[in-house]
Amino acid sequence: MDEFMDTGDRFDAEINRRLIMNIFFKNSPLHDGAMIIVGNRIAAARCQLPMTNRTDIPAHYGMRHRAAIGLSEDTDADVIVVSEESGGVRFVRNGEAREVETIQELRELLGSALSTEKDKDKEE
16 A cells, blocks of 8 residues: 555544544645555545546446545455545445445444454464
8 A cells, every 4th residue: 555655645643533524624635535544543645546447337436436446456455435426435345336324334344344354364
């Protein structure tokens, strides 16, 4: 993820709802681009992500969604993408975007992602 963090502003901060809201506030200098979280820390913001080259992406998916899909294709990262227009949330893994209906569903998806990562660490 270093190459993507280098496109934005790096820092090391605790994950905090108010900080995330501040970063993505429309007039914040960090709001445009991606936030990268590594482990349980915010590692960078205002980052550029790779776009997918797929042509089968729904037309209503904008650049933000295409970048989320592209990152999940190029790396082992799981991506949460929020539509600027609708506020809808999608969880993206391995190039597949899944709409998230509730915060509980998002927690479960993130929990399964973290469990998978812990299992990989044990195998190594």
